[in-house]
Amino acid sequence: MLPKATPREELLINLRAAYARMWVRLRGSNREITGLVAEIGLPILTIGAYVILYRAIGLPPTAGAAVIIGGAMIAFWTNVLWNMSSQWFWERESGNLEMYLVAPVSRMSVLLGMAMGGSVNTSIRALGIVLLGIFVFQVPFQLADPLSIGLVFVLTLVALYTMGMLFASIFMLYGREAWNTANLLQEPVYFLSGAYFPRIYAPVVPFALQAAGSLIPMTIGLDAIRRLAINGESIATIWPHIIALIACTLILFPLARRALNYMESLGKKEGRLTLRWQ
Amino acid sequence: MAVADFVKSAGESFRVGWKIESNWTDPVLFATYQVIRPLASLLIVAFIVIIGASVGAAANSAFYTQYLAWLIVGNAFYAFVLQIMLGMAILVHVDRTRYEVLKNIYISPGTLHPYVIGRGLVSVVNGGVSVVLTLLFSVAIFNGLLHMNIPLNLLGVNLLMLFPAVILGIISLLAIGYMLCAVNIVSNRMEFILGDSVSGIFFLLGGVIFPVALLPSYVQPISNVLPITFLLNAVRESFGLLPAGNYMSDLAYLGLTTLVTLIIGITVFRLAEQRAKKLGLFDRKSEY
Numbered sequence: 001m002l003p004k005a006t007p008r009e010e011l012l013i014n015l016r017a018a019y020a021r022m023w024v025r026l027r028g029s030n031r032e033i034t035g036l037v038a039e040i041g042l043p044i045l046t047i048g049a050y051v052i053l054y055r056a057i058g059l060p061p062t063a064g065a066a067v068i069i070g071g072a073m074i075a076f077w078t079n080v081l082w083n084m085s086s087q088w089f090w091e092r093e094s095g096n097l098e099m100y101l102v103a104p105v106s107r108m109s110v111l112l113g114m115a116m117g118g119s120v121n122t123s124i125r126a127l128g129i130v131l132l133g134i135f136v137f138q139v140p141f142q143l144a145d146p147l148s149i150g151l152v153f154v155l156t157l158v159a160l161y162t163m164g165m166l167f168a169s170i171f172m173l174y175g176r177e178a179w180n181t182a183n184l185l186q187e188p189v190y191f192l193s194g195a196y197f198p199r200i201y202a203p204v205v206p207f208a209l210q211a212a213g214s215l216i217p218m219t220i221g222l223d224a225i226r227r228l229a230i231n232g233e234s235i236a237t238i239w240p241h242i243i244a245l246i247a248c249t250l251i252l253f254p255l256a257r258r259a260l261n262y263m264e265s266l267g268k269k270e271g272r273l274t275l276r277w278q
Numbered sequence: 279m280a281v282a283d284f285v286k287s288a289g290e291s292f293r294v295g296w297k298i299e300s301n302w303t304d305p306v307l308f309a310t311y312q313v314i315r316p317l318a319s320l321l322i323v324a325f326i327v328i329i330g331a332s333v334g335a336a337a338n339s340a341f342y343t344q345y346l347a348w349l350i351v352g353n354a355f356y357a358f359v360l361q362i363m364l365g366m367a368i369l370v371h372v373d374r375t376r377y378e379v380l381k382n383i384y385i386s387p388g389t390l391h392p393y394v395i396g397r398g399l400v401s402v403v404n405g406g407v408s409v410v411l412t413l414l415f416s417v418a419i420f421n422g423l424l425h426m427n428i429p430l431n432l433l434g435v436n437l438l439m440l441f442p443a444v445i446l447g448i449i450s451l452l453a454i455g456y457m458l459c460a461v462n463i464v465s466n467r468m469e470f471i472l473g474d475s476v477s478g479i480f481f482l483l484g485g486v487i488f489p490v491a492l493l494p495s496y497v498q499p500i501s502n503v504l505p506i507t508f509l510l511n512a513v514r515e516s517f518g519l520l521p522a523g524n525y526m527s528d529l530a531y532l533g534l535t536t537l538v539t540l541i542i543g544i545t546v547f548r549l550a551e552q553r554a555k556k557l558g559l560f561d562r563k564s565e566y
Contacts (some may be wrong), residue, residue: 042474050326053326180302191319204332
């Protein structure tokens, strides 16, 4: 019988697993330059269309700045959907899932590695989108408090990727539903999060819509970042956003852990963990 | 006889494609799925216009209601672009890498051509359902619920003007989808980029949510060679949202651009097919 690992050894091996998974993600996503160029260039097409629409209906240039930040945040949502939520589905299709399941590490450390790699990768792309957007569309920003922007940004990413961990667990046993569900969660979330609106928390937007949108961490973080970066507001005006983002993380993380354990156990009972081409 | 075989093969391909697209869930959820995405896209642009109207940004309320009608029609028919581009761009990858059947289809008597057409027609049906549902929901939401009096009369559409434009538009989009399949046959790195790239370019340059005249002048010549530009013009004319006087010229340009894309599409596909056969690409694996 193998000796039981000490808590320190267990922690170290899980951290190493997270690092290894992050490394694969960073390496895999950045070795193909066409992918990087497309992931920065493609959102600019959509952002450009909305900036021109804003101009067509006479909204001020700050609305263009709002849509550029929204477009950059959408890159994170897309990453959460396709590279976090659907990841177990891809792994099962390519035959890797069983290897993860027999590895002597927590599945949460694998998800953590995916989240860290995904957030670093997407941050590079989001920065590219913002810089290219500013260069092409010449929109104004007021970066009075960059540290606060950084803080809100990090809190938003943590909450968002924790949500991704929860979705990954729920999607674990999906077949083609994974693909279709990820597709389904694109435009409706772009709408609910107000990514392409100047502001979601505006009087003209129905309260029910604002409430539904607030269930998505991106909506809260996006509004806070826009207030700081476009309106030049201080951190004192966005403390409810910060509390909400921390609360989202604290609620979603244990949920993700429980969902993962439940879905794994269900998959074992139903024999679906290695089932391909569903 | 050859035509009958082609039609039969395309029909079988359509049947397979429809099952793959639809039988992952129950019909109600599938129908919901079909309507939610285009409706959400529409609501995004509609709310931008509503927010613009609420701050009194540009003009009087009549401007906004007319603009909203113009935008709803453009956005609804853009569903054809999205469905066909995204569906056909991923087709080769899924069949070659995931299901590993592309080589079997290629060596079958039917060959790839009717197969691609049949699968493309599934996207056309999905797009058609999205268009109809989006238009119905738009009228129900903006005129029924929000009482915005948008000048959009679905019963007053001139079908004789609408159908030729839509048929030509679909042929041109299928021809472009054909090109995407061809690119994917000889490449294994573009499958997740191509559909979004082409549909994104069409969204920006095709006059979907704003008139082409608002684009920078150096980009407008590109818009004026895209079939989608003339398709949307002709469709809006059939809905009475643009002067009908330009309909025949728009239809003629649509026909011309469709013919050109069709010729290019078939040529590119044949070249890709030859190259793939020479290099043994029909059974290449790209996922491990």
